Amino acid sequence: MSSSALPLFRFGVIADPQYAAIPPHAVMDRYYANSLAKVAEAIEVFNGWELSFVVTLGDVIDRSFSSFDDILPVYEKLRHEALFLLGNHDFSVSAGHLSEIATRLGMPSPYYSFSRHGWRFIVLDGNEVSTFAPPEGHPHRALAAQMLAELEENGARNAHRWNAALSDAQFAWLADEIAKAGEAGEKVIVMNHYPVHPPSEHGMWDSERIVALLAAQANVVAYLNGHDHVGNYGKAGACHFVNFKGVVDTESENAFAIVEVYAAHIEIRGFGREESRTLVY
Template identity: 90%
Template sequence: MSPSALPLFRFGIIADPQYAAIPPHAAMDRYYAKSLAKLAEAIAVFNGWELSFVMTLGDVIDRSFASFDDILPVYEKLRHEALFLLGNHDFSVSSGHLSEVAARLGMPSPYYSFSRHGWRFIVLDGNEVSTFAPPEGHPHRDLAAEMLAALQAKGAANAHRWNAALSDAQFAWLGDEIANAAAAGEKVIVMNHYPVHPPGQHGMWDSERIVALLAEQPNVVAYLNGHDHVGNYGRAGTCHFVNFKGVVDTEKENAFAIVEVYTDRLEIRGFGREESRTLGF
């Protein structure tokens, strides 16, 4: 059997459970309370595989800090490491809880990186400069208002309050992490809640600089995200951009994936509504 016939390792992906104990929003095809059962179903599948970890790409809840108390115990059934990143709806909590969200999800910090099997995973906090995540009075809220107003004045498709941007400090950190990974001989997968490519109404406000950075780095293989529940795919330079579909959408169908990492490609095995893809590099 050739070396590329077996994956180096695998990991699981879940996007946008948006759980809340509230009635469905039928017009938007969102069934918030059903995400508990869908998550349990996904975990049952994940537990049948050997996985390095399972990443949830943000929006664990739809609203209310108390919603974490219902959905996080479901993750305890997972026999693999459960990792998280922050989505916009995770901050749909009272102002007193804004600073507690990352800790409630067991995250080491709002953005972080980790290595597995010679690969580096860079986990972004796409909400850092936003009108909802920073505490009241924080300079990032003022900067977000300025960025949003400028985009609205231009008629930009992504000029929405439910999008956001990286701080300059986090953007510089991203560049440093990619450079450090290259020096260590590591390939890179970047994960974030928000899409950056192809351009669209759900994209980060600073998508252009992020795409420009990732597209010119030969060791950056893929950027994985949620937020736009219908899913999407694009490519810029040698980097694949995959937007996973949202769990919360549809009454009965699930959406999750297992990513198999090979020496020359990523194989995405889609379950439910999620598409399967082969991403060569």
């Protein structure tokens, strides 16, 4: 078998477990408590593969800081590194816990990057400018309220308080990370909780500037996200935008994926409700 027929590396993806020990919301098809068993099932599959890491694309919990005490021990059975990023529901906790979420998830900081096998992964904090994540009285809260009001006034479809934006500082950091990756000869995969493309009611408030940046960079291959539980896919420039389906949806059917990175394409192996895709780059 030629070397190009083998993946360079693989990693696992889970989106939106949204665990809470509460009854299901049948109308929305959300079964919060069932996510413990679904995540455990995904981990059992992941443990049968050689993976670099497993990333959960935000909304580990639906609400209540104590929910982390139930779901994070499930990840301890994973034989691979577990990586997290922040989703909007992860901040559905009492005000005193808002600043502790990233630490509770074992994250180095709310946004960060790491390199594997000559690829750079850039992990965004899509909640930075929001009406729920910054502490009370923080300038980002006031900025979020202003941005949301302007979007509402313009009739924007993503004018919802469960969406958010990057700060200008984080956006500049993203551009800088992509540039540094380019200098190092690294290809880039960006990961965030929120979609930015195709435009949708779940999109980041500053989707347009993010898409414009990523679509203009030759070394940015993909942007992976959750948040919109039905899933989605789009392409802008050479960048593939993949929205993974939510684990919390449906009573028993799971949704997770193994992403295989090859020399000229990415293979997404979907399990349960998650779709399989081939992304050529």
